[in-house]
Amino acid sequence: MAVPLFDTSSPLAPLHDQLHAAVARVLDSGSYILGPEVSAFEQELAAYCGAAHAVGVANGTEALTIALRAMGVGPGDEVVVPSFTFYASAEAIPPTGAVPVFCDIDPSTYCVTAETVRAALTPRTKAVIAVHLFGNLAPVAEIEALGVPVLEDAAQAAGSIASDGRRPGALGKAATFSFFPSKNLGAFGDGGLITTSDEQIAERARTLRFHGSHDKVTYEEIGYNSRLDELQAAILRVQLPHLDEMADGRRRAGRHYEQAGLGELVRLPRATAGAEPAWHLYVVADPAVEELESALANAGIGHKAYYRTPVHRQVAMREWGAGVELPATDEAARTHLAIPMSPVLTRKQVDEVVAAARDAG
């Protein structure tokens, strides 16, 4: 039985009628940009995260650039960022005028630690982007204890829960989300959002998303045309009340892998201290990963190596990545593999995956 890498449509099937009604409501409203749906979604998502403000933008990449600028990052500054992440986490930094400084990760959690961040700090460090990779939670408080503000890249972590019950989006100075369709909270197109409890950061982000103007008459600084659409906001509002239930499904699927004995065959992802990750991707590690890949392919099991080339080794990053040595990042890049994960992944499907992994020997 084939098992897909992810399943975005089955979890939405019960919401079909509500989604159609939401789309119709927006079409009929005649209001498509920065209207009542975006405002309502901003309030609802901020409340869900426990942040005071949310600012909807066009995608998760621009959310990072705008949030960094709103935090005061600019030319001459350095921003610490992991290299084992989606490329956009670092790509978002140069447009602010600042430069990325790459740091290592803990290969068992795939997240940065206070120690790996400390090794990359200099007097020019203005902020740290802590990526909650694969839904696992980076230790934001420990990093901020080093004296630097943290921007959480929570693109992959909607629905995760920290050890104290708090949510990504309210752990650092500001946070960003992506609503790319395959994300834990996915739109039907691109979308992104910034959360913060800092009034000034929120206000500047709102100005930056609208061409650097807060009144649409005077233009105070060079900004962006970067808004979340009304249509996407309406679609996301239907899904948000079900996010926890879907996140629980992801956590349950993770437990199925543990109970099915996958940990005897490959290294399972380890949740950071006290975190309950809503696994966006379930990523295992295996020194003989090519054999695992071909065993899964033979059995029709979806799998993908997302970050075989870490960001600091990408051509576009050569100016900032050349000569940087990040051993744990290189190890994770070489050995990781995402295997099926979704809110509706069953124990039977998990058993299929584990049986195929066993064949890899």
Ligand SMILES: Cc1ncc(COP(=O)(O)O)c(C=O)c1O
């Ligand atoms: C960790 C991370 N950061 C940033 C992004 C960028 O988000 P977007 O694709 O919405 O621009 C993504 C997702 O694509 C991501 O996974």
